[in-house]
Amino acid sequence: MSALGNSIGRGAASAFVLAAVVLAGCAAKLPAPGEIHDPYEAENRETHDMNKRLDQAMFKEGSGGPPGPIGQAVSNLRNNLGLPRMVVNSTLQLRPEPAAKNTLRFAINTTLGIGGIFDPAGHWFGLTEETTDFGETLHVWGVGEGNYVELPVIGPSTERDAVGRFVDLLIDPALLLANGEEKAAILALRIAARSVDRKRYAATVNSILYDSADSYAQSRLLYLQNRRFELGGDAATEAELFDPYEDPYAE
Amino acid sequence: MPNDLLSRRNLMISAVAGGMAAAMPLPALALNDSQARALIIKAVDDVNRAIASGKTGPALYSDFERIFIKYGDVPIIARSALGVAARQASAAQMAAFTKAFQGYLSRKYGKRFREFIGARFEVVGAKPVKTFYEVKSTAIFKGQAPFEVLWHVSDKSGQDRFFNLIIEGVNLLAAERTEIGAMLDRRRGNIDALIQDMKTAG
Numbered sequence: 001m002s003a004l005g006n007s008i009g010r011g012a013a014s015a016f017v018l019a020a021v022v023l024a025g026c027a028a029k030l031p032a033p034g035e036i037h038d039p040y041e042a043e044n045r046e047t048h049d050m051n052k053r054l055d056q057a058m059f060k061e062g063s064g065g066p067p068g069p070i071g072q073a074v075s076n077l078r079n080n081l082g083l084p085r086m087v088v089n090s091t092l093q094l095r096p097e098p099a100a101k102n103t104l105r106f107a108i109n110t111t112l113g114i115g116g117i118f119d120p121a122g123h124w125f126g127l128t129e130e131t132t133d134f135g136e137t138l139h140v141w142g143v144g145e146g147n148y149v150e151l152p153v154i155g156p157s158t159e160r161d162a163v164g165r166f167v168d169l170l171i172d173p174a175l176l177l178a179n180g181e182e183k184a185a186i187l188a189l190r191i192a193a194r195s196v197d198r199k200r201y202a203a204t205v206n207s208i209l210y211d212s213a214d215s216y217a218q219s220r221l222l223y224l225q226n227r228r229f230e231l232g233g234d235a236a237t238e239a240e241l242f243d244p245y246e247d248p249y250a251e
Numbered sequence: 252m253p254n255d256l257l258s259r260r261n262l263m264i265s266a267v268a269g270g271m272a273a274a275m276p277l278p279a280l281a282l283n284d285s286q287a288r289a290l291i292i293k294a295v296d297d298v299n300r301a302i303a304s305g306k307t308g309p310a311l312y313s314d315f316e317r318i319f320i321k322y323g324d325v326p327i328i329a330r331s332a333l334g335v336a337a338r339q340a341s342a343a344q345m346a347a348f349t350k351a352f353q354g355y356l357s358r359k360y361g362k363r364f365r366e367f368i369g370a371r372f373e374v375v376g377a378k379p380v381k382t383f384y385e386v387k388s389t390a391i392f393k394g395q396a397p398f399e400v401l402w403h404v405s406d407k408s409g410q411d412r413f414f415n416l417i418i419e420g421v422n423l424l425a426a427e428r429t430e431i432g433a434m435l436d437r438r439r440g441n442i443d444a445l446i447q448d449m450k451t452a453g
């Protein structure tokens with residue numbers, strides 16, 4: 001089972017490398033910031049309500065705040081194990097610089113940081129994570145974001161980014177090298193680290209989920225704007241900036 | 252969403268403005284790069300001081316409200332957040348809405364600023380965009396990649412004021428238009444009921 005998974009993973013990875021070589025250099029055009037494609041809104045809203053109920057059951061109000069040393073270690077370990085996957089993605093995007101930075105970061109934190117429990121690369125050398133994923137790789141290859149989707153448990157995403165999440169599981173070197181038990185451990189670590197994140201950003205997440213008049217619309221807007229910024233930077237948003245002094249509403 | 256007439260009007264304004272820009276060697280802005288930058292440096296200093304004060308809850312929110320009034324063009328932010336409904340509102344309603352909006356925004360972002368404790372803001376640059384200035388600042392957390400906060404500054408109110416914030420691509424005016432729109436829908440378009448709701452929201 002695991003061997004089969006591995007060979008599929010490796011096959012997929014080499015196919016992607018080939019595709020990267022063919023497709024690189026034709027990044028998808030980003031939609032305008034105000035543009036939202038949400039034909040599945042009714043289904044998405046149902047998933048959103050379900051996600052909110054799950055969140056409420058798992059995180060009591062007021063339990064937020066920055067992590068303690070254990071929480072921080074869990075978060076650091078998860079981040080460190082994610083670096084090889086990001087290096088793979090940067091390589092597929094033909095972006096050598098973030099690939100090199102993350103490789104160095106991985107080497108430092110795995111050794112000096114005792115397997116990634118600590119983050120000396122970030123704290124001592126200013127070598128912070130160059131975050132990327134297969135959704136971004138698809139973007140670089142020219143795949144548009146598709147429709148907005150809210151995924152069960154995971155939350156806001158797009159069709160492209162949902163595919164990206166799935167492929168990231170197949171091309172993740174940490175998962176490809178792990179045996180069955182190790183895979184389960186990695187998964188448990190990710191869930192635990194996600195819970196640390198949820199608590200760290202409790203004020204903002206609670207404000208969006210529970211104080212908003214339409215938490216679905218808010219999370220959709222915030223996700224899409226932030227994601228497009230991650231993929232395209234400032235240039236992506238510049239053409240569409242509000243000028244309320246010129247705006248018809250502002251009379 | 253602007254209707255056809257308004258977009259045509261906007262097109263004309265842009266055409267005239269474009270013509271003017273072409274005719275003049277420099278952009279016709281009273282505000283300049285260093286003034287816009289100076290405003291945000293002061294605002295960022297006040298934000299840094301508020302975060303470092305160790306205040307929490309209402310005491311911190313009222314600090315934010317003061318910063319917001321001092322450096323922000325509150326009336327234009329409120330009007331823009333209310334969107335089309337601002338056209339039907341009376342002057343008294345607009346005044347009440349603006350006041351309620353200012354408290355709402357300070358509570359809402361005051362809460363979220365708890366996550367900025369330990370961060371340091373730095374102004375890194377300014378450039379003209381459209382008819383205003385964009386000042387770029389970064390929030391620096393030890394050991395983390397810095398993240399970007401853009402401040403949009405204009406002097407169209409008669410004073411140098413910021414009117415929008417963009418945090419890692421998330422546009423505050425856009426988010427508030429969506430939120431205030433949803434609050435207004437819940438009240439079936441009744442602005443007075445919306446104003447009442449806003450006094451406790453955020």
